[in-house]
Amino acid sequence: MAEHVRVIQTDEKLPLAQALPLSVQHLMAMFGATVLVPYLTGLHPGIGLMTSGIGTIVYLLCVRNKIPSYLGSSFAFIAPLIAVGGGAVGGVAKTPERIPYALGGLVAAGVVYMIVAAIIKAFGTDWLNKILPPAVVGAVVIVIGLGLSAVAVKMALYPAADPANGVDLKGLLVAAITLFSAIAFSSYLKGFARTIPVLLGIIVGYLVSIPLGMVSFEGIAQAKWIDWPWQYFTYPKFELNAILIIAPVALVVVVEHIGHLLVINEITGKDFTPMLPESLFGDGLATALSGAVGGTPSTTYAENIGVMAVTKVYATQLFWYAGALAFIIGGFVPKLSALISSIPTHVMGGVSLLLFGLIAASGLRLLVDSGIDYSHSRNLILSSVVLVVGIGMETGGFTIPLGNYTIPGMALATVLGVVLNLILPPEPEGIAIDAPDFTAEVQAEAAQEA
Numbered sequence: 001m002a003e004h005v006r007v008i009q010t011d012e013k014l015p016l017a018q019a020l021p022l023s024v025q026h027l028m029a030m031f032g033a034t035v036l037v038p039y040l041t042g043l044h045p046g047i048g049l050m051t052s053g054i055g056t057i058v059y060l061l062c063v064r065n066k067i068p069s070y071l072g073s074s075f076a077f078i079a080p081l082i083a084v085g086g087g088a089v090g091g092v093a094k095t096p097e098r099i100p101y102a103l104g105g106l107v108a109a110g111v112v113y114m115i116v117a118a119i120i121k122a123f124g125t126d127w128l129n130k131i132l133p134p135a136v137v138g139a140v141v142i143v144i145g146l147g148l149s150a151v152a153v154k155m156a157l158y159p160a161a162d163p164a165n166g167v168d169l170k171g172l173l174v175a176a177i178t179l180f181s182a183i184a185f186s187s188y189l190k191g192f193a194r195t196i197p198v199l200l201g202i203i204v205g206y207l208v209s210i211p212l213g214m215v216s217f218e219g220i221a222q223a224k225w226i227d228w229p230w231q232y233f234t235y236p237k238f239e240l241n242a243i244l245i246i247a248p249v250a251l252v253v254v255v256e257h258i259g260h261l262l263v264i265n266e267i268t269g270k271d272f273t274p275m276l277p278e279s280l281f282g283d284g285l286a287t288a289l290s291g292a293v294g295g296t297p298s299t300t301y302a303e304n305i306g307v308m309a310v311t312k313v314y315a316t317q318l319f320w321y322a323g324a325l326a327f328i329i330g331g332f333v334p335k336l337s338a339l340i341s342s343i344p345t346h347v348m349g350g351v352s353l354l355l356f357g358l359i360a361a362s363g364l365r366l367l368v369d370s371g372i373d374y375s376h377s378r379n380l381i382l383s384s385v386v387l388v389v390g391i392g393m394e395t396g397g398f399t400i401p402l403g404n405y406t407i408p409g410m411a412l413a414t415v416l417g418v419v420l421n422l423i424l425p426p427e428p429e430g431i432a433i434d435a436p437d438f439t440a441e442v443q444a445e446a447a448q449e450a
Contacts, residue, residue, distance in 0.1 A: 034052050035048060048295050056323035110288025138370065138383065263363075
């Protein structure tokens with residue numbers, strides 16, 4: 001008989017011996033993406049990791065320790081940060097004198113989050129249920145998961161997740177071993193070990209990668225054991241043009257934030273929608289504080305939502321610990337940061353295939369549980385447009401240019417779903433017509449033929 005998996009709810013507390021490895025699992029899930037943003041934009045990766053930890057703790061305080069989320073580096077800001085700050089080559093800023101102005105734009109973006117949060121607080125959140133019916137919400141959740149599928153596949157197939165490098169068969173083997181290890185741990189282990197399949201899968205993938213020559217220990221050897229973060233702080237300067245380029249991107253991330261909150265609702269079985277103002281305010285405050293010392297913009301992370309979907313452990317306690325670990329490792333222990341950085345991309349690609357797929361599956365479950373009638377063309381149109389536009393743009397890497405900004409597929413798909421929901425006429429109730437029952441005739445014909 002299959003073992004019943006106990007769900008750990010958001011307010012439950014776990015013993016330290018269990019909470020610590022579960023928190024490390026969340027740290028592993030978000031690490032690669034969080035340090036990639038500063039690497040591309042010329043910001044300091046250690047400060048980016050440290051401020052993601054601080055931001056997560058600030059967020060948990062703002063939502064009164066109710067919503068389980070980790071705040072990592074937002075990819076939506078990469079293009080505008082490069083436009084203002086000049087970007088980086090090999091992780092080194094090309095025009096370091098412009099970085100403070102980019103940080104000033106991030107502080108302003110955090111303020112935009114908070115203004116939007118105040119507006120929603122004033123007008124309430126009931127309107128969300130009207131503009132985001134289940135046919136749209138479920139499709140958006142699927143887009144969030146499957147939209148990331150191309151990222152996971154690239155990480156599994158190609159060195160440095162770049163198709164230009166060609167398929168690496170050894171890397172593909174490692175990704176497959178990592179994926180199936182995580183699946184096996186989640187399916188066949190019992191007790192506490194069953195709640196850390198992602199961490200165990202990463203460990204297996206890492207150990208397999210070492211004899212295959214895919215792990216470099218040079219960075220670990222060169223990194224210091226102890227360092228002090230404030231010597232790497234960069235402080236913002238404010239310039240109107242930089243603010244106008246970067247700050248409006250916050251509106252795109254607000255849409256992403258709402259989508260992630262809807263996924264969390266579905267996974268945990270709780271409705272956190274009334275807390276959207278507090279959630280957005282916490283995200284904005286985290287972004288502003290991060291920009292104030294040279295860190296990266298914040299957003300809730302799909303990777304960590306995927307971990308919750310796998311483990312059924314939703315305790316906010318884990319995110320306090322994960323935030324504290326990120327703060328300590330990113331700010332004070334570069335040796336450990338370098339150790340995590342040495343995990344091959346293929347390993348993270350393997351587990352990401354599972355994590356992102358589970359998010360998409362949550363969207364499918366939402367559609368099924370909502371009892372949506374797809375015999376109605378209205379529901380078909382709403383879901384199909386959101387799915388095709390969102391998944392097509394996200395997996396293809398397409399965006400819509402709008403001046404200095406770009407609109408990603410998920411944001412455009414959500415907006416289209418909202419607009420269609422508002423303009424399409426309601427489905428007519430129709431009149432039920434009793435269809436003739438041909439069962440007896442069919443059975444008689446079958447018997448006669450026999």
